[in-house]
Amino acid sequence: MTAIRPFGLVRGLVIVGALAAFPFVFNEHWLVNIGVFTLMYAALATAWNMFAGYSGYISLGHVAFFGIGAYTVANTFSVSSPLRGSAYSFTSHAFMSIGSGYRPFYVLPLVGLAVALLSVPIGWVALRTRAITFAIVTLTLLFVFQNLAFNLRGVTNGSSGLSVPTPNFPVETYERPFYFAMLGVLVLGLLLSWHIGRNKLGLMLFAIREDEEKARGLGVRTTGVKLVTFALSAGLTAMAGGVWAYYLTYIYPQFAVDPLVMIGSVVPVFLGGRGTLWGPVLGALILVPAQQYMAYRLGASELYLVGYAAVFVVILLVLPRGILPSLGDAYERWRYRGARVTVQPEEVPAA
Amino acid sequence: MSFLRLHDVCAGYGQADILRGVSLELEAGTVTCVIGPNGAGKSTVLRVLSGLLKPRVGTVEFAGDPVGGLSPAVLLRKGIVHVPQERSLFPLMTIWDNLLMGGHSLRDGALARRRAGEIAERFPLIEERRHERAGTLSGGQQKLIEIARALMLDPRLILLDEPTMGLDAKARHAVFETVKSLNEGGRTILLVEQNARLGLSVSHVGAVMDMGVVRLVDEASKLLGDPRVAALYLGGNPDTRANGGAARAQG
Numbered sequence: 039m040t041a042i043r044p045f046g047l048v049r050g051l052v053i054v055g056a057l058a059a060f061p062f063v064f065n066e067h068w069l070v071n072i073g074v075f076t077l078m079y080a081a082l083a084t085a086w087n088m089f090a091g092y093s094g095y096i097s098l099g100h101v102a103f104f105g106i107g108a109y110t111v112a113n114t115f116s117v118s119s120p121l122r123g124s125a126y127s128f129t130s131h132a133f134m135s136i137g138s139g140y141r142p143f144y145v146l147p148l149v150g151l152a153v154a155l156l157s158v159p160i161g162w163v164a165l166r167t168r169a170i171t172f173a174i175v176t177l178t179l180l181f182v183f184q185n186l187a188f189n190l191r192g193v194t195n196g197s198s199g200l201s202v203p204t205p206n207f208p209v210e211t212y213e214r215p216f217y218f219a220m221l222g223v224l225v226l227g228l229l230l231s232w233h234i235g236r237n238k239l240g241l242m243l244f245a246i247r248e249d250e251e252k253a254r255g256l257g258v259r260t261t262g263v264k265l266v267t268f269a270l271s272a273g274l275t276a277m278a279g280g281v282w283a284y285y286l287t288y289i290y291p292q293f294a295v296d297p298l299v300m301i302g303s304v305v306p307v308f309l310g311g312r313g314t315l316w317g318p319v320l321g322a323l324i325l326v327p328a329q330q331y332m333a334y335r336l337g338a339s340e341l342y343l344v345g346y347a348a349v350f351v352v353i354l355l356v357l358p359r360g361i362l363p364s365l366g367d368a369y370e371r372w373r374y375r376g377a378r379v380t381v382q383p384e385e386v387p388a389a
Numbered sequence: 390m391s392f393l394r395l396h397d398v399c400a401g402y403g404q405a406d407i408l409r410g411v412s413l414e415l416e417a418g419t420v421t422c423v424i425g426p427n428g429a430g431k432s433t434v435l436r437v438l439s440g441l442l443k444p445r446v447g448t449v450e451f452a453g454d455p456v457g458g459l460s461p462a463v464l465l466r467k468g469i470v471h472v473p474q475e476r477s478l479f480p481l482m483t484i485w486d487n488l489l490m491g492g493h494s495l496r497d498g499a500l501a502r503r504r505a506g507e508i509a510e511r512f513p514l515i516e517e518r519r520h521e522r523a524g525t526l527s528g529g530q531q532k533l534i535e536i537a538r539a540l541m542l543d544p545r546l547i548l549l550d551e552p553t554m555g556l557d558a559k560a561r562h563a564v565f566e567t568v569k570s571l572n573e574g575g576r577t578i579l580l581v582e583q584n585a586r587l588g589l590s591v592s593h594v595g596a597v598m599d600m601g602v603v604r605l606v607d608e609a610s611k612l613l614g615d616p617r618v619a620a621l622y623l624g625g626n627p628d629t630r631a632n633g634g635a636a637r638a639q640g
Contacts, residue, residue, distance in 0.1 A: 244486070245482065
């Protein structure tokens, strides 16, 4: 619970301003495309960090909510939605048309809200476990939802995939609306993380991360605190999934609920700094362009996965707390360089 | 009417009762020290009062209301705070955030910050080192911050479980000075202390526990000179126990 610092506000505005200016400065399609994915992973990492980074609960199933968000948007706007009859009948109408093309972006908050509510019972069950058990339970969730996506053909059209109409955005700037939608989800995630971090909820989450039993001893309703944050995080993840589905225009189960997307949302958090506001964004800004660039240069080989594993090992060895906390420590050491430690007598408080 | 009243309270873990009919009364604004050998049930009394353990039988009344078996959160709201024996600060969080954690149940964030400010004025240690991690403090300093944190809810009854355990003489002095100053501010304090002489010296009333019952209650100054206390405190013999059990003194 600290006051808003002018430096923090300026830093936030500069970073978001720079991200907003990017597609105007670099308007090549492939660069803006990398930008869309970078922002997507920055948003996913921020959403994941809000729950896992703040509470210490490592969820490996968040990508299930990404998939639910993607299928929700796809089913709402797809003319071939199996929920509207035959999957192969292209004569049927969608639940809602995409209008001028921006309508799917406007329903995103609703998608986020719905998935957040849906995540409450799931989170309630998963959060009955702790630490490594929680990680495994949530990992199971990932595979359960991937299987459901393959087999609930009446909703997902199974492995045949589901199409979303392509909007009539101008060809020269086609990626821009998606870029700004992802930026919007990221900014929402940052604002929520920032708000939680400087409020009572954040204080209680940090206490849970450090010692859940002590927090309970102080009367913290730990399940409620974790559940609220889990739901917020799941809702944001679903919103990113919604934009992703609309951007790709065709989604398949193996990509909508993909362990690689899960890894892509976790590694930036560890690289940038768990539990920090900007760490996940920094991590994504470093990792995703590098990964996308490598994918361009090395073709469709999955060599970048080796790169990911290498990055993870390096983080664990060199920067176990991530870039931002390590920089913070270095700054503290520099500030107090050469200072003598003075031992102060313990104070007796006055009556 | 007494401020806090336990009558014939039995409680324990699993099948075994630790408390076997504890009766104790506290007057408002007093410091009461519970002494007794290890395993006498001193800490268990505090756990029952703070809601961490439900009494199996018996009644607990606080300010006239029955409170036996209520949850810790409800008892906190009623004004009973518990400072446990073990270190309970969050060592990686700042001292200031640790203090704020004491007021997490306050709905009004501004009130929590105002109270934290008032407490910081009273404990210069908080003001000086508020942005440092609590883990960097010494054991004695941590205990002071734990007591300071307990004040965030403006409690009416403070339960202190062996606050000087593992502390050196100077730190013990600081803790007891704090206890005295809190009591001068009108708060009722129930203190459990292994160091009987030191505990009784800051208290108005002393209660001697043994084998899960309160054997003796008297003015602290009288207990300090009572030969039966020494006998009971060392485990006692059956004769003394029988006499002690019958002894009832006014609090």
